[in-house]
Amino acid sequence: MLSEANGSIAGAGALLNILRDGQARTRAELVQLTGLARSTLAQRLDALLSQQWIIPTEEAISSGGRPAIAFTFNRTARVVLSADLGATHARVAVTDLGTTVLAERAAEVSIDRGPEETLGWLQRTFEEMLAETGHRPDEICGIGVGLPGPVEHSTGRPVNPPIMPGWDGFPVPEWLGSRLGAPVLVDNDVNIMALGEHWAARPEADHLIFVKIGTGIGCGIISDRRLHRGAQGAAGDIGHIRVASALDTVCRCGNIGCLEAVASGAAMAARLSADGVEAEDSRDVVRLVRGGNTHAVQLIRQAGREVGDVLASIVNFFNPSVIVVGGDISEAGEQVLAGLREVIYSRSLPLATQHLTITASELGDRAGVIGAAVMVIEHVLAPGSVDRSVSVPTV
């Protein structure tokens, strides 16, 4: 249960992780679980209590006599600010340390206004929402931001983002962190959606793929319960895998034959409007499908098959137990899932699909803000970070 990987064995951070399961534990239980001496345990608990990471509760089920004191993780010790910034719309939230949403807002904000204007809006929105929830700036433990483009996670800087003029290399964490006085973590939108969906809806899945089908196509990969970003943070960029049906189509990346060029919401909208059906973006495509437009229904089913074709290879390679489909186009529900399932189950190896679940996102358009909060919480509550926050000397 305990490991040396992060923080000291049974240090304050490791103790806090034991208490995060929501179950109140007494001193006796903690001594038994950790093997710590009572005096050392007392020192660790005092450190956690002084930072309000835990709170004492009275455990009534004592074996006769007076009730024993137990301790639980204090989810309200700090607040997290999280934002999912898309190409044209944004969702912003304030959560506690258990991802309970305390305040939430959605707004139409275009990312192509550039970093300073967009982040300035975000800063003002965060400050207003913090005030709404009655919290002070010193209660912010961290800020999580999702962006609609490639991000170098270690520095939080966007790298050649195709739809974000002015953002290339912009120091998002420094800009926002210096104004709000808290650490800032940044990642691309589909990675945080994968984190959110895994945490909230599929915590039991060890290996999960979250596919976002919206204006573009991408996926977030949970491998062994951790987000897999790859060497440069480019893992999961399936939108630019070459597919046979797109060989005469130029993609926005400049290549020919990309999956995104035939199966994304933008590609379907373009195809529909070329055929005289009014459609500008993914949302219009979903609206037409819901309204029973047969052309749109055929297109979305075919898009499901195209994405399924690429995923069938990925299933053979990666062997996930769950594929979650999110993004605007997933709102069309079974129409897109049907084509996807059809191809994956017929093309992937039986052993890989035996226990494979393919499902629509449960969190929907909230997956991003929940995931951005999870990214911050996992960082702040990592045993090593907690040890540093309480400055307990390691033994």
Ligand SMILES: [Zn+2]
């Ligand atoms: Zn491409």
